[in-house]
Amino acid sequence: MAVSLLPLLLGVLHVLGILPMDGLLRLDDQIYDARLRWTMPATLDERVVIVDIDEQSLAEVGQWPWPRNRVAELVDTLFDRHQIALLGMDTVFAEPDASTGLPQLERLAREDLKDLPAYSAALTRLRQGLDHDRQLADALRGRPVVMGFYFSNESGGRRSGALPEPVLRRSDLGGRTLRATQWTGYGANLPGLAAAAPLAGFFNAVPGDDGMVRSLPLLAELDGAYYESLSLAMFRTITGMPTVEPRYPPQPPVGDRYDLAHSIALRKEGGTLEIPVDDRLAVLVPFRGPGGPQGGAFRYVSASDVLANRVAPEVLRDRIVLLGTTAPGLLDLRATPVGEAYPGVETHANVLTALMDGRMIARPDYAAGYELVVLLVAGLVLAFGLPQLGAAGAVGLSLAVFAAVAGLNTWLYLGHGLALPMAGTLVMAGLTFVINMSYGYLVESRAKRELAQLFGTYVPPELVDEMVRDPDSYSMEASTRELTVLFCDMRGFTAIAETMPPTGLQALLNTVFSRLTRVIRQHRGTIDKYMGDCVMAFWGAPVETRGHAALAVLTALDMAAEIAAINRERAAVHLPDIGVGIGLNTGDMCVGDMGSDVRRSYTVVGDAVNLGARLEGLTRVYGVDVVASESTRRQAPDFVWQELDRVRVKGKAQAVAIHTPLCAADQLTPELSDELKEWEQALKAWRQQNWDRCLAHLEKLQRKNAKKVLYRLYAERVVSMRVEPPPPDWDGSTAFDTK
Template structure:
């Protein structure tokens, strides 16, 4: 929760695409570009999954350019169509025949109408003329000839609906498959028209089974679906493909398929499916909110598309197709001739034959392969947007750039995979574009905010602290830049003062460039040790370096790290002096003072120059302790507050002191080594020193002298023992002081 709160601005920015996506999905703010993108994705998926194989069950008899050239311009005389019907159903023994054309006007091409006028007028005085007309008029009534050829045959006629403003009608509609009462008062958003163009009475009555061949043209001018049922004046009529499929399976009844009554579907105002019922058998065909189905295109379309066999109508009329070749085939009569205007723009081709759309739908029905965009697609879209959007919004700000890219790619792959699986396994066409655009935009905004806003603050932070703080600490800080600032605050820290001994003497005997090189070499080594132990360089003051631990990055073990650094620095100076002796350069010494306590840390100074530093009484004490190192002959002097926190080291108590400006005595110590590295000889020396120091504070001078003598025998090089021996010699001259606390007072800095 702390991380999320820290990144709330970045999370809010990442949520912006989700908000717009939800507004679009919910219909509040429709973005046409997203709908167009969804159509493009659907079209691409459709083309990628088309079987592109031949369905041998369905054959298209094509009124093509060849047929128009050989037979004549359309419409043909219905006597020729009667010959075509008889050839297909009798000689070829096709299973059924569907017409993707309409016979909306009477056929007068035989001249029968004019002959009858002559018999009644100019030739009424010629009985032979009237007798001959009576003998041949039946064969010249092409509508009657055609009607006779299709009567009581497995034939489905075609017609069309219109949205003519005047509601014009023509011809005879077939019987509806459902009426208004079947919808149970629900406001179904079915495709509705105000007019129609149907077949003339004689033809319609001969073949009462008929279906409309209208398709649905989307906003981009592409045909992707056809309505299975359409409404006209409260009655519901079936499409050509549904009518042909029903005839194939025995003419089952048509009923609306409502979802089961549940809480979420109680007010559902659309159909879930079209039910084909026959006896105890029910077949459900899923439909969308327009009671339409998507066309399951098999291939590119046309005679060369490879999905269906195309036969020229002129070849059928000329009996150039061997008898029985079309036995049990489903025949669709339509046209691919451009002049007859039945070519459509589809996802798989810009000049796709309208007749083949019906062939594809029938093929899909036969295979049980029906694709539909369900009415709950909006709910699915909203749910997916919320889940993916919130996941990205709360995950991306917490991840590195590489992991954020991987997460976003994974999310996009999940969205695409889930969508494709639902499409291929269940025939569900669900929205994808909005979720994809939302995910990609959320990633882009998140990365942009991270680079232009957070990275800027990180760069500023690195710039501010880079000269003080080790690079590894800067790397930690930039992960959470809001938690660090230059603002002053009080913290418990450990401060170090390190002074080089003999610098003044060297400056008198060395060239400035030599002195500079020497000083830089020493400071570089000491600085590296401080930075390697997570210390912060405060400043360089001539031959002195000041550092502290515990800020700006909180470091609980700050005292132990400071002590470890002081030991390593003393060892580094010893190694450096060995190099100097070999090179003939002067040796140097160091004095280190360490103190732990509450200090004020932050950016301090004037408007001209500022620095990140520490101030306070604890800092002053650290400086005083550094000065005491020379008096006690040790490299490092550490306060008792630091010693108590650095428990991993062996210590030698040096004294109790009152430094200038402090009334309270402070115990001071010198670190010897980590506990595990302390040898037995040094351990014995420390025990002897503890006894001698106790005797000194008890003013037992004789006992103290004995212990100091033993200590000088154990370690003759240690100045501390000689210092105390001199003190004891001076203290003997003074009377016993019961008020003395054993502390040494220092009045100078």
């Protein structure tokens, strides 16, 4: 009996927060996700239409951002021709439109040509036609438009543009708590646009620990002021702009938790609507379908079709329109429970229509109390009932408890829109059954032994030790997750191999691989395979590792340093140097046990893996030891990076930025900082096709660092471009057709 109560005790400690278990929280999320997918209506909601800046629009109109006069034309067309009811913009216009050259013309009027009245007069006549930002502001003014903006917590708290008026201030709360997500920076619309369309909402999503977007905050805090989300701002617009008020539970027993707002009230004459929220003032997104133009939940119309008048007016007439994008290159696709590449704009559409229908899904503030009661009832029934029953009776009672817990939870979800936890209770019931049947210890021991056998040859021993503490969380089954992959190839190895006997070559390879493998394992890497003179490794599996990209970058730098140490040892005995080339990429990869019936291995595959291999090959071109993708650089900000180029590698249609890590951020010297600033100017001039300025910067760089291959490479490219200029659609990238 006492042993049977152990799972119940653990469950209670988890619910009370004394011993929280992340696995149960993840399981609750997975249960919620599965039920959400099963119960989606998957029917078309005609009230909201998404005008999509899709691949077709980018091909016909041009790359985003478009000139503002084109956006103004789109706005005018939507309101004048299609007579839409409301426009919400899941975009932000934070920078002035410089496509007409107006800023440069105005600078000339202020400086070089300031003494020419005729020039100033001509510029005054031309300004209205060249000022695309003003044209967009004129298109927005006086129309029902909700602009978009975003918050950020970037280092330095960068702020740009003009924020709308907040809907609440901390001083309005009377000293009570309002625990919204807090931000330090923002990117908002240009002041002229914000003045023309003063109502705006943020479009940030706050992913869960697993990267899934399940909820959207309705309010967010910046400097003691609370701003509304895009969907809430649109809903308030169509309902007559009710005031926003937080609602709290009745005056409690003692404890700060009762001071948390449990809902947001929209109040106006004639009534009040309460929207239940969680402790971050977020609402669960009631997804209607799998998302995207083919998802069937909302009608998608290409923005280029609207501009070209290929859309019948009745399709959009009196509709609420959201302007957003599904183009992969514009980075507004999010991982959600119903789709791994879900359009961000459609999450706002789901919340908006749910607010209109009053069908929100709520995680109530009493969720923990509910879970505790259900857990105690189910646990006590099993603890006292199972010892009295035989094997068949124990199975029957356990199944009955499972069915009762799941049935009650599902009824509350479907009938009352309550998303309540049950993973803790189900797991407790399962553990109680297993312990009572005397299988717990045997199963656990067998699982640990199998786990060590499966993974012991792939990962460092210390990671195996972590895995055997919770063996049920690991398996060889293939899954897709975000990982960082590393390819390391030895340069000049073929020439060295031709001068050595097989035994000497074997000894050299064993020495180099042993030392490089030691570096990889020190930084929690998983060895994938050795291929001739190449080693492949990855981070983030089988053990999930936060900061896996930074660990891989640190490993690459240490591997290059290890090769340098090996070369010093070889030089002491008059042997030639060994070079190294390392490619890094971070992205979604399929990881698991793969192969044939004869031979299998724990490995990673996918486009992101292939890109990492391609990047390793580029180290020779740019004369660096390490080439990393933009996704790796973004996730490893604590290093000093130098951008090398934008490239199109074989098998990838879109250009990717590539970088090389130079050192840790705290090792940056003033000389290196000056060199990198000079290089940024050279690269900017290169992409602007300003060959003279680019070459001038490169000459300065070569004087500072004459041995750097990168600077000689670009100097040679400039000479080639002068002889044979690039095509008109050149975007500054370099194509590589070989692997």
